[in-house]
Amino acid sequence: MARANRLAATWPCVVVDNTESVSTADALGLDDGIDYLANGANRGIATALNQGVERLLDAGCTSALLFDQDSEPSAQLLTELPQLLDDERARNQRVALIGPAYEDARLGGIAPFVRFGYLKLQRIEPTGTRPVDVDFLITSGSCINLAAWRDIGPMDDTLFIDFVDLEWCVRARSKGYAVLGAPTLRLAHELGGEPVRVFGRKYPGHSAVRHYYLFRNAVALIRRSYVPWTWKSTELVKMPFRLAIYALFMQPRLTHLRLSLLGIWHGILGRAGAL
Numbered sequence: 176m177a178r179a180n181r182l183a184a185t186w187p188c189v190v191v192d193n194t195e196s197v198s199t200a201d202a203l204g205l206d207d208g209i210d211y212l213a214n215g216a217n218r219g220i221a222t223a224l225n226q227g228v229e230r231l232l233d234a235g236c237t238s239a240l241l242f243d244q245d246s247e248p249s250a251q252l253l254t255e256l257p258q259l260l261d262d263e264r265a266r267n268q269r270v271a272l273i274g275p276a277y278e279d280a281r282l283g284g285i286a287p288f289v290r291f292g293y294l295k296l297q298r299i300e301p302t303g304t305r306p307v308d309v310d311f312l313i314t315s316g317s318c319i320n321l322a323a324w325r326d327i328g329p330m331d332d333t334l335f336i337d338f339v340d341l342e343w344c345v346r347a348r349s350k351g352y353a354v355l356g357a358p359t360l361r362l363a364h365e366l367g368g369e370p371v372r373v374f375g376r377k378y379p380g381h382s383a384v385r386h387y388y389l390f391r392n393a394v395a396l397i398r399r400s401y402v403p404w405t406w407k408s409t410e411l412v413k414m415p416f417r418l419a420i421y422a423l424f425m426q427p428r429l430t431h432l433r434l435s436l437l438g439i440w441h442g443i444l445g446r447a448g449a450l
Contacts, residue, residue, distance in 0.1 A: 176203050176204045176205055177204075178247070179205060179206075179209060180204075180205065180206045180209070182240075182242070182248070182253065183206050183208050183209050185250075185253045185254070186240065186253065186257075187208075187210070187231065187234055187236060188208070188209045188210065189209070189210040189211075189212065189226075189227040189230045189231060190205060190209055190210070190211050190212070191212045191214065191223040191224075191226050191227045192211065192212065192213045192214060193214050193216070193217045193218055193219070193220075193223050194217070195215065195216055195217065196215075197213045197215040198213060199211070199213075210230050210234075212226055212227075212230070214226075217449070219332065219334075219335035219336050219448075219449065220243070220314070220330075220335070220336045220339055221329075221330035221331055221332045221333075221334055221335065221336070221339045222330075222332050224241060224314065224329075224330045224339070225329040225330050225332070227239070227241075228319070228321070228324060228329070231321065232321055232324065236321060237320075237321050237322060238257050238260050238261075238318055238319060238320060238321055239318070239319045239321055240253070240256065240257065240316075240317075240318050241314050241315060241316070241317050241318075241319065242315050242316065243314070243315045245315065246277075246315040246316055246362055246363065247362075247363040248316060248362060248363075249361070249362075249363075251360065252275055252316070252360050252361070252362060255357075255359075255360060256273065256274070256275065256316075256318045256357060256360055257318055259273055259306065259318075259357055259360075260272075260273050260318045260320060263306060263353075263355060264320060264322070267353060268322075269323070269351055269352045269353060270320055270323070270352060270353045270355060271319070271320055271323050271327060271344070271347035271348075271352035271353060271354055272312065272317045272318060272319045272320060272344070272347070272354060272355070273306060273312075273317070273318050273354075273355040273356070273357055274312035274313070274316050274317035274318065274355075274356060274357065274362075275301075275316050275356075275357050275360035275361055275362045276288065276301035276356065276357075276358060276360070276361055276362070277313060277315070277316060277361070277362045277363075278361050278362065278363055279379075285301060285361065287299055287300050287301065288300075288301060288307060288309045288312075288356040288358075289309060289310060289311060290308075290309055290310045291310045291403055291405035291406040291409065292405055292409065293404070293405050293408050293409070294408050294409060294412050295409060295412070296409055299356070301356065301358035302358055303358050304358070304359055305358075306355040306356060306357050306358070307355065307356045307358060308353060308354070308355065308356075309354050309355065309356045310344065310345070310348065310354065310406070311340060311341045311344035311345065311354060312340065312344060312354060312356065313340050314339065314340040315362065316362035317340075320352075323347070323352055326350060327343070327346060327347045327350055327352060328346065330342075330343050331343070332448075333395075333447035333448055334388075334392045334395070334447070335388060335392075335447075335448055335449050335450075336385070336388050337385065337388040337389045337392050338389070338392040338393065338396055341396070341406075342392075342396060342402075345396075345401065345402050345403070345406070346401065349401040371420075371424050371425060373420055373424050380425065383421075383425075383427070383430040383431045383433075383434045383435075384434060384450060386421050386431055386434055386435045386438065387434040387435065387437055387438040387441075387450055388438065388450070389417075389435075389438065390414070390417075390418075390435050390436075390438030390439045390442065391437075391438035391439070391441045391442040391446070392438075392442065393410050393414065393442065394438070394439055394442025394443060395442050395445070395447070396410075397410060397411070397442075398442075398445075414439075417435075418432070418435055418436075421435055422435070
């Protein structure tokens with residue numbers, strides 16, 4: 176909560192609490208100026224983000240910085256990222272969001288920006304000073320242009336968690352909006368749980384339930400017409416390798432395998448929402 180209080184010293188701040196135990200802002204030690212919303216249940220990351228954005232729109236904000244509990248934004252990011260968005264809006268009104276390169280020390284450094292390519296993602300190193308066109312950004316650390324929010328639409332609640340950020344970016348780009356990476360800015364962010372090492376390479380670790388959503392939503396997005404075949408082809412290539420890694424290297428193996436396969440099956444059936 177100290178992190179939220181620090182953020183609130185710079186910008187209007189909304190905290191959406193998806194834990195099952197209902198609390199209060201005072202009990203959590205949140206500053207008086209923070210808008211605290213307790214859901215009393217895990218309603219998914221998409222719903223929580225939508226709730227927070229709506230509160231900021233009601234407050235008259237023109238942009239929204241999004242963070243989750245695993246991110247540690249610098250003072251530089253908090254001031255410069257919204258300014259970069261303003262600069263890009265002045266050049267191009269049709270910009271959906273801008274975000275920094277994130278750094279997860281557990282995974283070995285700064286992650287590149289990504290563009291989709293047939294069978295393989297194109298990785299763009301975060302160098303130079305000008306924002307670069309990318310195909311998607313992770314939610315945490317991104318700064319959304321709220322003037323475009325109504326046109327693009329909210330995050331997809333049916334996905335619940337996993338690929339929520341990718342789907343929104345793809346939808347924004349399908350409507351002619353730009354998604355931009357800011358190569359001069361960094362976000363300290365932990366992606367997933369404790370990484371696992373497979374043949375010398377580290378992969379983000381997740382629970383078996385998260386792997387259910389990952390596979391289910393991947394199949395769901397593959398079925399959508401506005402999602403480009405560049406991403407679909409890459410995901411189809413990666414899916415069997417992911418399945419093998421989760422089933423062989425993450426404990427308990429059978430649970431990871433069972434829920435991953437269930438996710439694929441539910442994706443085919445079109446099931447959505449919470450498991």
